[in-house]
Amino acid sequence: MGRYERSKSAILLGFLVLNLTQLVMGRFVVEKNSLRVTSPDSIKGTHDSAIGNFGIPQYGGSMSGTVVYPKENQKGCKTFSDFGSSFKPKSGAMPNFLLVDRGDCLFALKVWNAQNAGASAVLVADEVDEALITMDSPEEERSSAKYIENITIPSALIEKSFGEKLKKAISAGEMVSVNLDWREAVPHPDDRVEYELWTNSNDECGFKCDMLMNFVKDFKGAAQILEKGGYTQFTPHYITWYCPQAFTVSKQCKSQCINHGRYCAPDPEQDFSTGYDGKDVVLENLRQLCVFRVANETKKPWIWWDYVTDFQIRCPMKEKKYNKECADMVIKSLGLDLKKIEKCMGDSDADSDNSVLKEEQEAQVGKGSRGDVTILPTLVVNNRQYRGKLAKGAVLKALCAGFEETTEPAVCLSNDVETNECLDNNGGCWQDKAANLTACKDTFRGRVCECPVVNGVQFRGDGYSSCAATGPGRCKINNGGCWQDTRDGRSFSACMDHEGGKCACPPGFKGDGVKSCEDVDECKDKKACQCAECSCKNTWGSYDCSCSGDLLYIRDHDTCISKRATEVKSGWAAVWVILIGLGMAGGGGFLVYKYRWRSYMDSEIRAIMAQYMPLDSQNEVPNHVSDDRA
Numbered sequence: 001m002g003r004y005e006r007s008k009s010a011i012l013l014g015f016l017v018l019n020l021t022q023l024v025m026g027r028f029v030v031e032k033n034s035l036r037v038t039s040p041d042s043i044k045g046t047h048d049s050a051i052g053n054f055g056i057p058q059y060g061g062s063m064s065g066t067v068v069y070p071k072e073n074q075k076g077c078k079t080f081s082d083f084g085s086s087f088k089p090k091s092g093a094m095p096n097f098l099l100v101d102r103g104d105c106l107f108a109l110k111v112w113n114a115q116n117a118g119a120s121a122v123l124v125a126d127e128v129d130e131a132l133i134t135m136d137s138p139e140e141e142r143s144s145a146k147y148i149e150n151i152t153i154p155s156a157l158i159e160k161s162f163g164e165k166l167k168k169a170i171s172a173g174e175m176v177s178v179n180l181d182w183r184e185a186v187p188h189p190d191d192r193v194e195y196e197l198w199t200n201s202n203d204e205c206g207f208k209c210d211m212l213m214n215f216v217k218d219f220k221g222a223a224q225i226l227e228k229g230g231y232t233q234f235t236p237h238y239i240t241w242y243c244p245q246a247f248t249v250s251k252q253c254k255s256q257c258i259n260h261g262r263y264c265a266p267d268p269e270q271d272f273s274t275g276y277d278g279k280d281v282v283l284e285n286l287r288q289l290c291v292f293r294v295a296n297e298t299k300k301p302w303i304w305w306d307y308v309t310d311f312q313i314r315c316p317m318k319e320k321k322y323n324k325e326c327a328d329m330v331i332k333s334l335g336l337d338l339k340k341i342e343k344c345m346g347d348s349d350a351d352s353d354n355s356v357l358k359e360e361q362e363a364q365v366g367k368g369s370r371g372d373v374t375i376l377p378t379l380v381v382n383n384r385q386y387r388g389k390l391a392k393g394a395v396l397k398a399l400c401a402g403f404e405e406t407t408e409p410a411v412c413l414s415n416d417v418e419t420n421e422c423l424d425n426n427g428g429c430w431q432d433k434a435a436n437l438t439a440c441k442d443t444f445r446g447r448v449c450e451c452p453v454v455n456g457v458q459f460r461g462d463g464y465s466s467c468a469a470t471g472p473g474r475c476k477i478n479n480g481g482c483w484q485d486t487r488d489g490r491s492f493s494a495c496m497d498h499e500g501g502k503c504a505c506p507p508g509f510k511g512d513g514v515k516s517c518e519d520v521d522e523c524k525d526k527k528a529c530q531c532a533e534c535s536c537k538n539t540w541g542s543y544d545c546s547c548s549g550d551l552l553y554i555r556d557h558d559t560c561i562s563k564r565a566t567e568v569k570s571g572w573a574a575v576w577v578i579l580i581g582l583g584m585a586g587g588g589g590f591l592v593y594k595y596r597w598r599s600y601m602d603s604e605i606r607a608i609m610a611q612y613m614p615l616d617s618q619n620e621v622p623n624h625v626s627d628d629r630a
């Protein structure tokens with residue numbers, strides 16, 4: 001491309017920019033949040049401040065701090081550690097909000113330096129008396145891109161006059177306390193949040209495109225959950241510009257625009273002679289709009305997120321796949337009706353309006369509480385422009401703030417919007433470290449202490465000092481918080497697995513059932529084994545009695561009887577006994593024998609007998625025992 005052509009393209013771009021500037025001058029609403037000075041009394045009151053377009057505003061929450069104005073590096077353009085300054089709050093002190101002056105460097109750099117010096121928020125004082133503007137991140141500067149991503153603290157621009165007041169109070173030695181409040185930053189008119197993302201299919205514009213693509217990829221899951229649950233209504237939008245009338249037949253307009261100069265996008269490489277043209281971007285934007293419309297008609301608007309992410313992955317400009325063939329392949333793979341999408345896109349060569357893109361151009365102009373859309377990407381939540389980092393957690397926080405408290409969907413109370421308050425001392429909530437259980441829940445409104453539900457078992461308690469499993473299945477989890485122990489292959493548990501069950505030591509133990517159950521020494525005071533000939537030996541959870549000499553102990557009756565049969569030791573021995581028993585059953589002494597036999601069988605053998613001797617009806621056995629006892 002010759003020098004002449006270059007300058008001509010510059011002129012054209014100039015026109016596009018001019019159009020954009022006209023839009024900007026039309027009406028641009030700065031999202032304000034309220035900043036309230038709580039002390040000193042002389043400057044108490046609420047002031048406007050414009051939320052910066054990076055960092056993470058605490059949507060739905062508020063934040064208090066002390067304003068600090070540095071003695072050196074007052075514009076915050078240099079690293080504060082070079083001046084030996086730190087704004088980390090001393091333990092127990094309020095967070096520090098650093099006040100810096102506007103000018104000399106990027107807003108984002110000031111905020112980055114402040115964050116590194118330990119400040120919790122930044123107030124940038126304007127240097128001229130003017131209406132507040134939004135502090136945006138720079139369009140395209142690779143070196144700053146890296147740190148902008150890491151800015152987490154919120155920032156706000158304040159008016160010059162207010163800045164002076166703050167400085168005056170600080171220099172007079174006053175402690176200036178302020179409260180930044182984002183609770184009303186997102187209106188919540190009903191139980192559904194409407195939001196729009198102004199985006200672009202161009203994947204080669206540097207930092208902003210990368211950020212946008214990463215956001216769409218990260219946010220897709222949450223967006224789809226919210227949409228499927230009917231919690232949100234999402235609409236994607238695409239900005240287009242038009243070619244000035246005088247240039248519609250120029251080569252440049254032809255390569256940047258469709259429909260005879262009506263809908264244009266800047267050249268992706270900003271070089272008209274190579275690679276893709278603006279026209280390709282407009283066409284793909286139009287296709288993505290049509291994908292949304294067709295998906296929306298089939299009541300599955302969330303397919304747009306799948307299409308956009310799949311297209312990014314499968315059809316990048318870098319691999320020269322940013323074209324119709326590749327797009328059609330993605331559309332087919334998602335089961336969308338290709339014909340309907342083509343019909344929606346219309347004829348891009350026609351010298352007439354395209355209804356879809358015309359609507360987009362009209363939507364670009366602000367209405368109600370929302371200003372004109374001029375910054376790409378732009379997120380609009382409940383018709384308010386979102387300010388802050390375009391990242392999953394931050395955006396989810398803003399969407400969640402759009403719900404009335406208690407109507408927010410579960411995803412708002414999930415890990416996706418962590419405040420990390422649980423990391424610090426478990427947020428002051430109950431926890432069982434051994435079982436890895438906690439009552440601390442990170443939500444976008446801050447942490448809450450709430451007893452957990454684990455594997456379907458509800459824990460109940462105040463959430464701060466106590467939580468205990470309740471209901472069926474409670475013993476499966478950490479043994480219901482009750483005592484349990486195993487020794488020599490024998491296990492005992494103090495958990496009662498039924499509704500309202502408490503911890504109680506099992507028979508043979510005593511204690512609180514929670515921390516400890518002590519073995520009861522049944523032999524002490526001759527409580528067990530009271531028969532004359534027997535001796536008692538305590539075991540863990542039970543006891544053993546044995547009779548002296550050749551006698552056999554019968555536990556049910558606490559008595560010793562003489563041994564007749566061979567010692568009964570195992571199942572096999574039992575079978576032998578049964579065989580002998582059966583043999584004897586044939587004999588005349590059967591009835592007599594049966595009586596004696598029964599009277600010394602322990603309960604285990606009786607159970608086996610029940611299986612091997614159908615002659616005996618089972619309920620005869622206990623009857624007999626009670627006869628015996630009577």
Ligand SMILES: *[C@@H]1O[C@H](CO)[C@@H](O)[C@H](O)[C@H]1NC(C)=O
Pocket residue numbers: 146147149150
């Ligand atoms: C930003 O954070 C990432 C991950 O925490 C880190 O690897 C990177 O070095 C940080 N960038 C800057 C400029 O500090």
Ligand SMILES: *[C@@H]1O[C@H](CO)[C@@H](O)[C@H](O)[C@H]1NC(C)=O
Pocket residue numbers: 235293296297299301
């Ligand atoms: C999507 O569908 C809903 C109703 O199903 C409708 O209210 C909304 O306007 C549609 N959006 C677009 C962009 O067509």
Ligand SMILES: *[C@@H]1O[C@H](CO)[C@@H](O)[C@H](O)[C@H]1NC(C)=O
Pocket residue numbers: 436
């Ligand atoms: C504790 O549980 C959390 C999630 O429930 C898990 O991410 C973590 O790895 C667990 N930690 C241990 C030590 O088991």
